[in-house]
Amino acid sequence: MNNLTSHQRKMVYLVGMGLLFIPVITLGFPAAHSKGQSGGALAQMRQEHDLGESTLGNVDPSSATMNLVLLGLRGPAACMLWVQMDKQKDAKDWAGMRATTESIIKLQPHFQKVWQFHAWNLAYNVSVEWDSVKDRYFWVKEGAKFYRKGSQRNEKYPELYWYYADTLGKKIGRSDEWRQFRRFFRIDPDTARYTVNGVPGPDLDLNPKDEDNYAVSADWFKETNRIMDQYGKEQHIMDKSLFRSYPGRSTIDHASSLQKEGHFDEETREIWNKAFDYWDKVYGQETWYPAPYIGIHLSWDLKQIQQHVETTPLPEGYKGTKKQYELDLRSWVARYQNMTNFRYWRDKCHSEGQVNTVQAHKELYDALKAFANGDTQEAERLAYEGLLKYEKVLGDDVSGKGLQDDDLAIEEGMLGILTWRSARELTNKQIPNEFPLRNMWLAHQNRLKEIEAEFRRRISPNRNN
Amino acid sequence: MNDYDPKAFNWLFAFQTWGIVCGLMFLGAVLLAFVLQVLSHTLQEFEQIGPGKPRRSLFQGLRNGCAAFANGVIEGFRDLFFMSPRRVGAITVLVFRESVRRKTLLVLVVFAICFLFAGWFLSDPNRDPLLRIPIYVTFVLTAISWLILPAVFLLSCWGLPDDIKARSLHTVVTKPVKRSEILVGRILGVTLVGTLVVAVMSVVGYLWLVRALPEVNGIKTRVPVFGEITFLDREGKPTDKGINVGDINMFRSYIEGDTAARAIWKFSGVGPSLLNKDGKLVLESKIQGFRTHKGNLERGIIFQYTFVNPTTNVRAKFQPFEIAEFRDSIKPIDNDLIDEKNHPVKLMTDIVDKGQLTVEVACLSTGQFLGMARPDVFIRAQDAYFVASFFKAVLCIWLMMFLIIVFAVSVSTIVKGPVASFLTGVIIVLGIFGRDFMQQLVAGEGIYKWEGGGILESAYRIVTHMNPNVPMEKGFWTTVVQVLDTPMLMFAGHSRAIIPDFDTFQMAKFVAHGYDVPWNSGLLPAIMHTLAFLIPCVILGYFCLKSRELESK
Known part of the structure; x- marks a missing residue:
């Protein structure tokens, strides 16, 4: 085929290899570490298009190593792991499933949907598989921590931050087990691990300052907005105007939850005011185009x-x-x-932040509680006083503005009337024609069945929430 | 271990299958060898005597062939049963040195690298030990088997063909060494190398485990005694299974709370030896719950054991308790109990009936369900040491390695290195990944449910475009086809047994989940599996090597 000797051919190959090294080295030169150095072309392009590991977030050496040693087999390996994870989930092999999830994420560290899928799976699907509420909380935390880890790996992208905040807020604060979960957020049930100086406390990974879950959630929603502003990356969860409102929404949820738990003090009022300030002065002042x-x-x-x-x-x-x-x-x-x-x-927010509103709420709440405890006289008294105050609140221009057409406010008023009427009926007293919030009672008779069901649920001794 | 149901080794079934498969294989091999001998001698006679006297040639060929065959068989068995330990030892040492020279021990370096960086890939050190221990233990045992198997696989497949190619075996066979000694010596030599590597890996692996998970130090593994389970439905009538609550995992079936539904376990061989130091019988459960309504979230679903003597109808209830899903729910049962009529009774004398203990499990929470399967309630005998269980699992890895060596060396007696590697590789892959598939295929289970009859019937249906739902027309040929299909399906079923079931050797599932490696459903099947392949492989390997021209490359 040619007249070159074996030795000459080898030399030609050697020279060819050497020549090929020049573009490889030039293109693959590492990124510049100081000004004045340009770095390799590939490194520059990686930097420019945010494709480098370090430009996307914290680098996990194990993830990088695994992707490197698998060469082109990352895809098949990831597919196999996904199948394995699904089988483990079906077989309820939680330890195995958790480990496989970690392996998947090492192969797909910058695939946000993968992080989201697994974190959701842990916090929602796996947690409900457990009967004990403490175990369920453990898995909710696992899911939340997974979101957190994902946001660290992809630190310029706001979506995983948002999901993390959402899990801390809604999953802990609104699921069936919200009473227990909110309590566990402050005092972790794993007391063996989370006791400091003899005092049981929260899981510091999630709640380092020992705050309410909604307060932590609101902070993370703020952080989400900050990341969005800093890096200018879009999110694909919802319209931006709604997305940006979540720090305020979380603060509102915080105050609502405290009221739901029977806290009608200055702290709750302050949180309503804080929510109002954020809503009006921060969120309301953002410019939209x-x-x-x-x-x-x-x-x-x-x-x-x-x-x-x-x-x-x-x-x-x-x-x-x-x-x-x-x-x-x-x-x-x-x-x-x-x-x-x-x-x-x-x-x-403005109405709920008023002193008289809080007092009215408190008396109606206490009335229902007294009724549930069998103290009908006290229930009647508190309900009547509460209704008087509530009527005043709703009629007031300042405090009533945000409540007059609010479904929850109507429900609360109707419940108050129902408590008062039931307490009177139990003590064989006549229901007078005139009573506070009579107009509301007459106007919403179509909702009475639903309100009665709610009333029965709230006074039930087996009530969970 | 959530859906693992260990079954005791079935001696009768195992020997029956082994006898049939080996018998058929040997019969085939003997017939083939006989026909070949007779043919070759007949051809020789034809050449010597000439074509003029065919009858004489045929007769002499048959006679000489039979004699040669008989001699071969006798000599073969003499070779196999009377081997010189000295010569076998010498070959073993030779193979060992050769393996070391081929840098087999470098696998230990790979092992060291794996363990140096293992911490990067394994779970978070702050995680619950309950979740970490299975991962770490599985990692160590898997690393040992995955690293040693390729090394011995290559050594075994290429050693003998390389010796033949390099003619080094030629010099060996010129000495008074039997072929059986060469085969066994080579098997033992590779096994020795493998044993050394497995020993180092397992000791280092164990030490690494103790260092990475300090909680492993001092833990013990359960020794469960499993019973048999039956069910009663919500009206108290016996039924095969409980209710299906729609769980995707069908392993467990469920009983309804606050009804007559029960799961009943019967344990045999219950005696004082099963009691713990305090004289109590320890019952452990892995029962799972299913809620149809939220109920009281602060409390788990409640269930209760009732100990029953079916002969005297004495029934003693144990205090109810909450389920602890996916955790150890351990209840030591006192010997002194109170029966339903408020009389004191003794568990071991009044309840246990001729060594049999009957335990009824009831769900007490209204509207909630309990899911159970056979291994979910067991008597916990005296615990074993973790280290013992760990090394039992290592022993099973060793047995698997030995099986692969035996198989690969036997195969390499007749084919060259690449072919031997391919064949053994296929057997390993099928043994690891294909057994379940083959089992379902042969048994017509799951998605492979048979439709349209056996092999011949299916072929007929394909050719005639006949739908599997349409019954075959009754008649002579249908009967013939269906009668012939039966042995063919049996043949297919037994052919499956030629592929070793490598799952038999996987004991990580026990150790990782805190169970001792059981004898009857763990170690014994692994040992018997190895022996079942050792005997036919060595015999076939010997005859293959004996029939081979070692002078040709």
């Missing part, structure tokens, strides 16, 4: 829109008149306020 040339704030009312139009020049390139611009702004503000239910939550 729903259409070209249109920039709005959710907190704007008609007057503020008018003032804005008058004081600022029309955006460059906007072809309409000032009047048209004002109409556009009004339309978009209304649309966004409706979408985010902005006005409702703002008014509710």
Whole structure:
């Protein structure tokens, strides 16, 4: 085929290999560590397109090693592990499943949906497989920690942060076991591990400052928004205007949960006020660009829109008149306020933050509790006083604004009347024609069946929540 | 171990299967050898006597062939049964040295690297020990088997063919060494290397385990005594199984709470030897719960044991307790109990009936269910040491390694290195991954449910485009086809036994979940499995080597 000797051929191969090394080395040169150094072309491109391990988040050496040693077999290996994990889950081999999940994530460390799937699986699907509520909580924590780990590996992307905050908030605060879970969040049931100086405390990985789950959740939602601002990455969970509202929503949930647990003190009121401040002064002040040339704030009312139009020049390139611009702004503000239910939550936070509102809630709550405990006289007294105060609250321009049309507020009022009427009926007393919130009682008779069921549930001795 | 149901070794079935498979194989081999001998001698006679006298040639060929065959068989068995330990030892040492020279011990370096970085890949050190121990133990035992098997597999498959190719075996066979000694010496030589590597790996692995998981030090493994389970339905009538609550895992079936539904366990061989130091009988359960409503979340589902003597109808209830899913629920049962009529009774004398203990399990929570299978309630005999269980599992890995060596060396007596590797590799892959599939295929279970008859009937249906649901027309040929199908299916069923079941050697599942490796359903099947392959492999390997021209490459 050719006239070269074996030795000459080897030399040609050697030279060829040497030549090929030049582009390989040039392209694959590591990233520059100081200014003035350009680094390899591939390293630069990795940096530019956020494809490098270190540019995506914390580097896990074991994950990097595994991907390296598997060469091109990462895909088949990941598929096998997924199948294995599913089988282990079906066979309820939780230890095996957890370990396989870790292996999968080492192979797919930057696949956010994978993190989300497994974390959800642990926190929701695995946890319900256990009968003991303590065990369930353990798996909810496992899921939350998994989200946390995922967000560290992908630290520039807000989605996993959001899911982490959501798990701490909603999964712990709203599931069937919410009473137990919220308690465990402050005092972990694994006391052997989470006792400091003889005092049982929380799992410090999730709750380092020993706070309410919704407070921690709100902090993480704020962190999510900060990550979004800092790196400018989009999320694909929901509309941005709703996504950004979660620190406030979580604070609202915090206050609501405290009331649900019977805490009607200054602390609860402060949390309502904190929620209001965030909703109105932080979230409400964010600028949204729903259409070209249109920039709005959710907190704007008609007057503020008018003032804005008058004081600022029309955006460059906007072809309409000032009047048209004002109409556009009004339309978009209304649309966004409706979408985010902005006005409702703002008014509710404001109303709930008032002293008289808290007192009315407390008396109605205590009345129901006294009724459940069999103290009908006290129940009647407290319910009546509570109803009087509640009527005043609802009629007030400041405190009543956010509650008048609120379904929960109506339910609370109706429950209060039902408590008062039931207490009177049990002691063979007549129901007078006139009583506080009579109009509400008459207006919502169509909801009575549903409210009665709720009343029975709340006074049941086997009540879980 | 959530859905693992260890079954005692069935001697009768095992020997029956082994006898049939080996018998058929030997019969086939003997017939083949006989025909070949007769044929070759007849051809020789034809050549010598010439074509003019065919009858004489045939007769002499048959006579000489029979004699040669008989001689071969007699000589073979003499070779196999009367081997010189000295010569076998010499070959063993030779193979050992050769293996060391081939850098087999480098596998220990790979092992060391695995363990150096294992911590990176294993679970979080802060995790619950209950979740960590299975992972670490499984890792150590899996690492040992995965590293040693390829090494001995290659040594066994390539050693003999390489010797033949290099003609080094030629110099050996010129000495007064029997072929059986060569075969056995080689098997033992590779086994010696493998044993050394397994020993080092297992000791290092154990020490690593103790260092990585300090809680392992001092833990003990359960020695369970399993019983048999039956069920009563919600009306108290006997039934095969409990209720299916829709769990994707069908291993357990469920009994309904606050009804007459019961799961009844019968334990045999219950005597004082099963009592613990305090004279109590320890019952452990792995029962799972299923809630149809939330109920009281702060409390688990409640269940209760009732100890029953079916002969005297004495019934004693144990105090109810909550289930502890996926955890050890251990209840030491006192010998002194109170029966349902409020009379004091003794567990071991009044309840245990001729060594048999009957335990009824009832769910007391209304509207909730308890899921149970046979191994979910067991008597916990005296615990064993973890280290003993660990090394029993290692012994099973060793047995698996030995089986592969025997198989590979035997195969390498007749084929060359690459073919031997391929064949042994296929057997290993099938043995690990294909057994369940073959079992389902042969038994017509699961998704492989038979439809449309056996092999011949199916062939007929395919050719005639006949739907499997349409019955065959009754008649002579249908009967013939169906009669012939039966032995063919039996043949297919028994052919499966030619592939070793490597799952028999996997004991990590026991040790990892805190169980002692049982004798009757763990070690004994592994030993018998190895012996079952050792005997035919050595015999076939010997005859193959004996019939081989070692001078040709």
